[in-house]
Amino acid sequence: MSVERVVDLVRAGERFLVMGHRRPDADAFGSALGWAAFLRAAGKHADVYVPDALAPSLEYLRDAAVVHATLPAEARYDAAFVMDTAARALLPTPLPPRDVRGPLVVVDHHAAHDDVGDVVVRDVGACATGEVVIALGRALGVEAIPADAARPLYAAIVADTGGFRYPTTSAHTLRLGAELLDAGADPWEAAYSLFEGWEPARLRLLSAVIDTLETHLDGRLAILRVTREMLSSLGADDDMVEGLVSYGRALRGVEVAALLWEWPRAGGTSAGGTAALDTKVSLRSQGRADVSVIAVELGGGGHRGAAGAQVEASLDETARLVRKSCARLLE
Numbered sequence: 001m002s003v004e005r006v007v008d009l010v011r012a013g014e015r016f017l018v019m020g021h022r023r024p025d026a027d028a029f030g031s032a033l034g035w036a037a038f039l040r041a042a043g044k045h046a047d048v049y050v051p052d053a054l055a056p057s058l059e060y061l062r063d064a065a066v067v068h069a070t071l072p073a074e075a076r077y078d079a080a081f082v083m084d085t086a087a088r089a090l091l092p093t094p095l096p097p098r099d100v101r102g103p104l105v106v107v108d109h110h111a112a113h114d115d116v117g118d119v120v121v122r123d124v125g126a127c128a129t130g131e132v133v134i135a136l137g138r139a140l141g142v143e144a145i146p147a148d149a150a151r152p153l154y155a156a157i158v159a160d161t162g163g164f165r166y167p168t169t170s171a172h173t174l175r176l177g178a179e180l181l182d183a184g185a186d187p188w189e190a191a192y193s194l195f196e197g198w199e200p201a202r203l204r205l206l207s208a209v210i211d212t213l214e215t216h217l218d219g220r221l222a223i224l225r226v227t228r229e230m231l232s233s234l235g236a237d238d239d240m241v242e243g244l245v246s247y248g249r250a251l252r253g254v255e256v257a258a259l260l261w262e263w264p265r266a267g268g269t270s271a272g273g274t275a276a277l278d279t280k281v282s283l284r285s286q287g288r289a290d291v292s293v294i295a296v297e298l299g300g301g302g303h304r305g306a307a308g309a310q311v312e313a314s315l316d317e318t319a320r321l322v323r324k325s326c327a328r329l330l331e
């Protein structure tokens, strides 16, 4: 059992590295902070490593631990944990080499995934990786949720359940929520930080994104778009795009919402010398359709209700691919 392998690794080691996936969201970052707190409660040393800029909505969690953007040259670890990661392409970069980090342990809850990780603890029934972290902590013998873990793990669970609303929310999820409040989490701090507190540019971006709304397949597919030109003219950035796809799903009759978002290709330039653009696709389901099927067809992955991909094609071409794939799915 992989849980026992993790317990053995932790018992046998002293120093651990804890990370989230690339451009960590609340579940990845909250789970990393939470797991580091559990490791410390078990008497171990844990360093949290996030090489990317942190999304502004997650800054409120930063005081839970020292967050390293780079690691000291002499750092060595007995194992490295990467939270909420289903794909090799989503590992943080730079990833410390194996002689620095030790074996790579993936802690996750995604149904669609690569074979990344030397040890994998994946519970596809968990509402968030944060829930898997609490189970691992208990397997380690830490029964009470450490105070430093409460706010980050509450953020992880609130974010991935859309505020305890998605069908992944179970009675167990709500009991964990109650335990996290008892341990010191603050529900309004989390809700306001994760879902509100918008900058003016983000509200302007939402308005522009809603203007791009198209529906297809008798109103069952909604497509929203974000161009680089929209972002720059509104003073908005990519972090502000996260989550806007749900406004497509809010429209009555929509079963699948897709947000297509121009994304600079890594190291890519076109013939004219301008940056080559890929299209990122965020997908959300109203409940019946499994949008991870569309994401996998486009080369990505995710969950039944929320999935995504990055496609080497223009917005228009990607929209065509999404329509085709969605038509097959909804048949």
Ligand SMILES: [Mn+2]
Pocket (backbone or CB within 6 Å): 027, 028, 084, 109, 128, 129, 160
């Ligand atoms: Mn997650």
